Amino acid sequence: xxxxxxxxxxxxxxxxxxxxxxxxxxxxxxxxxxxxxxxxxxxxxxxxxxxxxxxxxxxxxxxxxxxxxxxxxxxxxxxxxxxxxxxxxxxxxxxxxxxxxxxxxxxxxxxxxxxxxxxxxxxxxxxxxxxxxxxxxxxxxxxxxxxxxxxxxxxxxxxxxx
Numbered sequence: 024x025x026x027x028x029x030x031x032x033x034x035x036x037x038x039x040x041x042x043x044x045x046x047x048x049x050x051x052x053x054x055x056x057x058x059x060x061x062x063x064x065x066x067x068x069x070x071x072x073x074x075x076x077x078x079x080x081x082x083x084x085x086x087x088x089x090x091x092x093x094x095x096x097x098x099x100x101x102x103x104x105x106x107x108x109x110x111x112x113x114x115x116x117x118x119x120x121x122x123x124x125x126x127x128x129x130x131x132x133x134x135x136x137x138x139x140x141x142x143x144x145x146x147x148x149x150x151x152x153x154x155x156x157x158x159x160x161x162x163x164x165x166x167x168x169x170x171x172x173x174x175x176x177x178x179x180x181x182x183x184x185x
Contacts, residue, residue, distance in 0.1 A: 027091075027121045028084045029128060036082050037066050039089035043111050048172070052148075057173030066109055069096055079132045083112060083121040090116050093125040095133060095141070104140035104182065105133045110152075126159055134185050141183045146176035156181050 045059035073080060078098070083091030091112035097105045107129065112122045133141050145152060147166070161181040169178035 026085065027116065027119055027124075029081050029121075029124055030084055031082075032070065032080055033082060033084065033087070033089065036080075036089050036092065037063060037070065040066055040082075040092045040109055040111065043089075043092075043113055044109070047111065052174065052176075054172055054174050061173065062109065066094070069094060069108070072098070077136070079129055081125055081128060083116060083125060085115070091121050091125060093129050095129050097133075097136065097138065100133075100136070100138040104142045105136075105138045107141050107143040110143070122155060126155065130159060130183065130185075138185055140185055143181050144171070145179050145181065146172070147179055148176075153179075153181075156183075159183065 041059055041063035044062045045054070048054035048058055069078070070080065074097075077100070079093075079095035081093055082089045093110040094108045095105045096108055099106075110122075110125065112125075116122065130141065141161075143156070143161070145156075146169075161183045163179055164182045165180040167178055168175065170176070171178065
């Protein structure tokens with residue numbers, strides 16, 4: 024893989040982030056149309072109300088193509104913590120450190136903003152992602168059965184106090 028550039032929104036990011044999520048979770052977990060539409064619509068809604076200095080959205084690019092993303096939705100950060108969302112990297116970025124860079128940059132952003140914590144929802148079975156979250160200090164605080172992704176899974180909430 025060539026040099027990875029971390030950047031803000033670029034044209035096509037919504038579609039590419041939705042595509043990466045849809046392909047990965049369809050191939051590995053059986054997620055379908057509901058999940059892809061949820062990612063695309065919620066990411067679009069977030070970017071339409073994005074406030075610089077409050078919210079965070081970065082992509083990992085190689086040759087101008089999106090191969091990773093991470094967002095911090097901070098609309099309720101002071102009350103509930105900053106919500107980490109849409110964190111993904113393509114298989115082409117595995118081992119390049121791009122995921123680490125995105126996660127560290129987002130944590131640094133949240134610290135500069137004075138947010139009390141960062142939280143995320145994921146589900147049991149994503150061992151590589153869990154390892155990365157725990158490496159950065161996130162702790163598992165809640166588990167419950169759920170279907171917010173359109174498939175029944177054991178949902179997990181991780182929190183990083185800042």
